[in-house]
Amino acid sequence: MAPPNSQKRVKGVSIFRPFVYGSIAKPFDPETNPKPEGTPADHTHSWTVFVKGVDDTDITYWCKKVHFKLHESIPNHLRTVENVPPGGTYEVHETGWGEFEITIKMYIIPESLEKPQTLYHHLRLHPYGNTEAEKEAMKAAPEILSWNYEEIVFNEPYENFYDILTSPVDRTKGAKGGTGKGTRVMKGGMVGSVGERVALVPLTSRPGQPYSKETEKNELRRLREAQIKVDDMVAELKKEIEEKEAERAQLKSLA
Structure with missing residues (x-):
């Protein structure tokens, strides 16, 4: 247990x-x-x-x-x-x-x-x-x-996990790309370079990195263009239905 x-x-x-x-x-x-x-x-x-x-x-x-x-x-x-x-x-x-x-x-x-x-x-x-x-x-x-x-x-993470997610990390302990081993920086500070843990999406795309704010912006633009196209198609279909209804009513009056 x-x-x-x-x-x-x-x-x-x-x-x-x-x-x-x-x-x-x-x-x-x-x-x-x-x-x-x-x-x-x-x-x-x-x-x-x-x-x-x-x-x-x-x-x-x-x-x-x-x-x-x-x-x-x-x-x-x-x-x-x-x-x-x-x-x-x-x-x-x-x-x-x-x-x-x-x-x-x-x-x-x-x-x-x-x-x-x-x-x-x-x-x-x-x-x-x-x-x-x-x-x-x-x-x-x-x-x-x-x-x-x-x-x-x-x-609503638990306190210990919240501390891990939000604490800065010590970047002086040599690691790949300048990223340290995730050592927490305790109150009072530590000697050396300290970096923040971030969860930000890059602003622009690059080869091998397709997800960015730029990608999001382009996708939203495509969705807006598609919505406009759908709205135009709906309006055209509605107009066609109204014309058919008018034609049906006219034929019915002549019967």
Whole structure:
């Protein structure tokens, strides 16, 4: 039995953390992506399924580990990835020939007292799109990307977890990209450079980073344009119905 929890929740507070999950697939090619020795003959692609921070920001201070459930035909189809360095990616690399659904379960750090979060991702190995132009563009791309933006919201987190989510980190302890190991800066301060933990989406997109305020702005513009188009179609259809009703009424009066 778990010990009793004496912590209090921080009332009226919600903290969100964005992240990206999905897959990257690449067809085997003798020059650009040679098939590793021992790979089954019918395997056509190498692929990676992953969970990481937006713009490669650190999520390891709140995400303890990630469990991936692959297709049962894959050896060791239950994979757990943990002990990822700050700013790193929870990922599994494999090869195969077919598409299938992957169950992804994210385990929050024990201090959170939160339940695991479950996601589902359909592995994509082949180009897809809504238009022929999109399909052709994906065929020309060296990799098949299937990414999803997601946010996890911690409503009224417990005090210890709230402290972890909001405390600055010491960046003087050499780590990848200048990001420290998530050491909390206690009251009274610490010697060295200190950085804030942030959960902001980048302002602009770049290769390998499709999620940004710029992307959001463009998507909203597309939605507005689509809404205008739908409104015009509705107005045109309404006008057509009114004309047909008038014509029906005229024919009825002549009968």
